[in-house]
Amino acid sequence: MSAVTNTFENVKAVILSCHKGTTPKEKVDFYDTWAQNYDQDVAVLDYRAPSLAASRISSHFSGDRAAAAVLDVACGTGLVAKQLKRHGFGQFVGIDGSEAMLELARESGLYRDLKQSMLGEEPLPVQWADSFDVVLIVGALSVGQVPVGVVRELCKSAKPGGYVCMTTRGNRDNLEFKGALERELKQMEDEGLWSCVEVTEVKDWERAVSEQEDGYISGTVYLYKKLQL
């Protein structure tokens, strides 16, 4: 990681350069180039999604945290595991499409296993079905990144009674995606796959970088519990 903290204007320019690429593969290639500066740049954006998600899980999880198996989907450099560790969790498995982001997650020493995979194109490993006490996807369910359909795989990977925590952004260019995501979450609830524990709307999610918005954009943390069969 570079010792010099980037300015907000520079971080904004980096992110806007990525928005020109719209396919998931282009997004993951972008993360390969951004990986080394990712942690410090998202701190400049006041990106709080990992700590917000970790705190929502922590306030509901009543089992043995040190022994709980946690699947961190689109784990990036490991910011979510870092936050969950503060709450006593310690058994992390991560998956991400970007090898450069995964390399930093590996260096963090937080994960017992890490896997490279393009979500939405390759299914989660079948041996992960019904395996995890907590499954999270933070900062990656949004337009051009991880498609909505992947939430069914997250649910499959959770143990019956386990938690699935997801986040998405509420800014203008993500509203269509957010609507589709919420329809799918509801549909899965109607199918008896899980129940909604809570939905937390956060006004000051992270600093806005688009030309149409300023100040902070909003975001949402969704927490679901997989139903016992």
Ligand SMILES: C[S@@+](CC[C@H](N)C(=O)[O-])C[C@H]1O[C@@H](n2cnc3c(N)ncnc32)[C@H](O)[C@@H]1O
């Ligand atoms: C904003 S980062 C979030 C990383 C981490 N969860 C966090 O909150 O810091 C998004 C991550 O999703 C990954 N990603 C985006 N689209 C993906 C896809 N289709 N398949 C696999 N990984 C993807 C990127 O490589 C990146 O590491």
